[in-house]
Structures are given as C-alpha cells and as structure tokens.
Amino acid sequence: MAEHEAGDPHRHPPAATGGRPDPARGGHPARRGPAGEVAGGTGGDAGSAAPDGRGAADGQGDQDGQGARGARGAREGQGAEGARGDGRRAVLALACAAQFMVILDVSVVNVALPSIKDSLGFDAVGLQWVVGAYAIAFAGLLLLGGRLADLYGRRRVFLCGLALFSLSSLVGGLADAPGVLIAMRAVQGLGAAVLAPATLTILTTTFAEGQGRTRALATWTAVSSAGGAAGNLIGGVLTQSLSWRWTLLINAPIGLLTGLLALRLLPADRARAAARRLDVPGAALATIGVTGLVFGVTQAERHGWAGPATLAGLGGGALALAGLWWVEARHAGDPLIPRALLRAPGVRVGNAVMLLAGACFIPMWYFLSLYMQDVLHYGALATGLGFLPHTLAGIVAARLAPLAMRRVGARALIVASALLAAGGFLWQSALGPHSDYVTGLLGPALVMSTGMGLLITPITTTVTSGVAPDAAGAASGLMNAARQVGGTFGLAVLVSVAGTAAGAVAGYQRAFWAIAGLCALVAALAAALPPSPPAPTTDARPTPDTPDAPDDDPPDHPTGAEATR
Secondary structure (H helix, E strand, O other), X not given: OHHHHHOOOOOOOOOOOOOOOOOOOOOOOOEEOOOOOEEOOOOHHHHHHOOOOHHHHHHHHHHHHHHHHHHHHHHHHHXXXXXXXXXXXXXXXXXXXXXHHHHHHHHOOHHHHHHHHHHHOOOHHHHHHHHHHHHHHHHHOHHHHHHHHHHHOHHHHHHXXXXXXXXXXXXXXXXXXHHHHHHHHHHHHHHHHHHHHHXXXXXXXXXXXXXXXXXXXXXXXXXXXXXXXXXXXXXXHHHHHOOOOHHHHOHHHHHHXXXXXXXXXXXXXXXXXXXXOOOHXXXXXXXXXXXXXXXXXXXXXXXXXXXXXXXXXXXXXXXXXXXXXXXXXXXXXXXXXXXXXXXXXXXXXXXXXXXXXXXHHHHHHHHHXXXXXXXXXXXXXXXXXXXXXXXXXXXXXXXXXXXXXXXXXXXXXXXXXXXXXXXXXXXXXXXXXXXXXXXHHHHHHHHHHHHHHHHHHHHHHHHHXXXXXXXXXXXXXXHXXXXXXXXXXXXXXXXXXXXXXXXXXXXXXXHHHHHHHHHXXXXXXXXXXXXXOOOOOOOOOOOOOOOOOOOOOOOXXXXXXXXXX
C-alpha cells in the first residue's frame, strides 16, 4: 500500500527540504508498528520515481498514518480485553449469587423451626423433615446434577435448576399444610443439586487454569462460607421482623433476577452430540445409593445406629453404590462418572480430603448454635450475629488463599490450614458452662474459621485441575457430593459422640475434640495429594481443539462467554 501511495503525486505535498534518496533506491527501511503491521516502508521504486523528495515524504506520511492506525488498534484491543474481563467478572458474580442461595437454604430455616411448628401444626417427628428433606435430596442428586451440565449444556441446566429452586421456594413459602412444605423442601433440594454443580462448572470452564481461576474459586468459596454462616442470621432477621415464610419467599425475586442475568450473560449451549446420552442406570443407582446413606445417617440421630430405619438406609445405600461401581466398570458406555476422572490422583485423594473437611466444618455450625442458644441463652437473632466473626474470618482467609497458594503450593496450604483449624477446634473444646462470648467463642472462631477459609480453595483447585471440559460437571458434582455426604455423616457421628458425655457442655467439648482429630486426619491425607505444579505467572489456556477455547481469543484471557461456548 505504501508503494501506491508514494507514487501518487497528489497524495502528499513535496517535502520542504528536498529529498535525499537512498543510493540503493531503498528509501526508509520498513518498521513494525504497535499493531504488528509493517509501517513506513518506502519502496525503492517509489523513492527513485520521485527524486525531488516526494518518495521520502510519502513514506514518512504513510509511516505516521499506519502508526496512528496501529496505536488506535492497540487501544481498541485493550478496550476489548477490558470488556472481556468485565464479562468474566459478571459471570463470576452470577455463579456466586446462585451458590449463595443454595448454601443459604441449608440452614436458613433452622432458627425458624419453632415458628413453623406453631404455624402449620407440625409434630416433633415431622418437623425434622423440613430440614431433612432438603438435605437428603440435595446430597442424593448432586452426582446426577453435575453430569447433566456436561450432557445437556451448562446454561440450560443452570436455568432449569434455578427455576426449580425458585418456584419450590415460592410454593413452600405459601404452604398451608405440613406435607406441602416438606414436599417443596425436597423439590428445593432437587433444584439445588442441579444448580450447585452448574455454578462451579461455569467457573472452571470460564476461567482457564492459573491465577485467574484460583482467584475465582477463592471468591466462590468465600461466598459459600458466607452463605452457610449467614443462614442463621438472615433466618433470624426474617423470622423476627416479618415471618418464617420469608425465609423461603425471598428466593423467588432473587431467583427471577438471577435468571434474567443468566439469559443475558451465559452463551447459548452447543448442540449435544447424539452419541452422548445420560447413563440412566448409573444415575439411578448413584441417587439411590447416596440418598439411602444420607437417610440412614439422619435416622441414626433419632433411632440410634442399630435402629431398623438406620440399618435399612445404610444397607440399601451401600448395595446401590456397589451396583453403581459394577455398572460403571463393565456396562456404561458414557458413565455417570467418567473413568478417566477417577484415575486422576488429584481427583481421588482430593475428594477424600473434601469428604473429611465436610465432616469437620458442617457440624461446627450445629454445635455452636446449640451452645449459644442452650448455654448462653441467645435468641435467634443474637445467635445469627454471634456467627459474624466466623463468617468474616472465613471470607478474608478465602480471599488470601490464592496468594498463599502461589507462595507454598496447594498441597502444603491444605496441610497447614487443616492443622490451623485443628488448633482452633482444640481451643474451642475448652468452652465451659460459665464461658462468655469473648473468652469462649470469639478467639477460637477467628483461628478455626481462618483455617477453614484457607483450606477449601486449594482443595477445590486440586479436584478441578486438569479435568477435561466435557467432564467438568461430573467433577463438580462429585466434589459437592463428597462435601455434603461428609457433612451429613460427620454430624451424625459427632452427635452420637456428644451423646455419650454427661451433660450438654461436656458433649460439645467432646465433639470439638473429635473435630480437631478429623482436621489432623485431613492434614495427613493431604500429604498423599500429587505435588503442586509451579504457579503460572499468567493464566493458562485450554488448547484450541477443545470446545471451550475459541481460536480467535487472545491466549491469556478467555472470556466467560467464549470459554463456555
């Protein structure tokens, strides 16, 4: 283009100082502008055709023009890159909002149970199912929910799970009979089991492996911790200021807003390959197995470990999971849990670590809530406020986890944070009947919540690293199921341990001693994790032949929309 422009005598005025053509007829050498284009080269022919200097002036003018266009292109590229960064942040906020709703509803009705009992006429046996129906459906269907995102599309499954969750919350909040409320809590659990793995899958396919994904997972972990801790506080505020019904009704407008944002932010799903079908026998056996185990454990809290309902649930669940292993190993063409996923050491050991971590941290809220209400005689609102230090310390620690991972690696951080949490639980076990909030709860809260906040992000990163995009949902469902099943089993076992002590306070002390021991076991098991790779200085990128890596995207910054296409 430079040669044509230089040869046009009307394109530029003659140079004022006259031309000094190169003896070799080369003019000015070509230079590479900011946009990587050749800028300013005056061809030898142009230079020789205009001995009066027009060739030099034309070359300089063309160089300036192309340089300006290169600078403008660079600015436009930076603007586009900023827009892609904004898109990823919006997707992160969307996923975190949905995860907060799911985790919040695990505990939000706890403090409202007395009001629910009086309003709908529950008996003591039926009241436990307001919590149990959600917990059993949620844990039992997580494996299926995770695989659905792989097979039918993350956007589609996210929206379906959100619709189920929000509509059942609305109907449950308007319920006028115990059976209706219990049924809607079970449907809520189903929606949560579909929604929760989808949120994590969206993040792991939006953010490529590297610091960007680690920071996103740290935010997701912090929001999850906040949802678990804030359930008691929000439930207390809504029940005391409005009605128990608003602990459920509040999900409807939030779900509607989240759904509208999802339609705008999440790209349409790709067409599903006809050869990929849901492993129905595996899905049924996984659901029956996990649901049976969770049901049996919840019955153990009421009827003991030797009770008929307990044994039936545990035995039936174990048989179903054994059948799942046989079906997946021998007959499933596209198994519910891909075989390659289970062969990865980080996935196998990481999920075992997550199972034990759930057994440590989920029961903590139960015992601390009982201590504050039964020993310190706090009301529902005061109990919720009492959990604020736990929440804030966990959020801050989760946000610091990526920095700590860059310094010491994921495996070392898991070990150190588990031991820190163990120290906090040992301190918590020293509480007594005359302890006040500051001496009995605040100090241990800061230590064990810091340990918890630092722990979950490196486990999540380890479990999801190196997973193929078409197995990301299965990996997410497996990790979420491990955490929930671990928490359910841990709570049942720890309630039994606490029940062997003489008096409530002695039981709480014994439970916290046991949790400290489980944290130490987490640290020991984490030593079997594969060594952490060196932390990359930039975000890694999926290879271009994967569906989640568009070829035309800049290498270090896949966008949320493009990475989930």
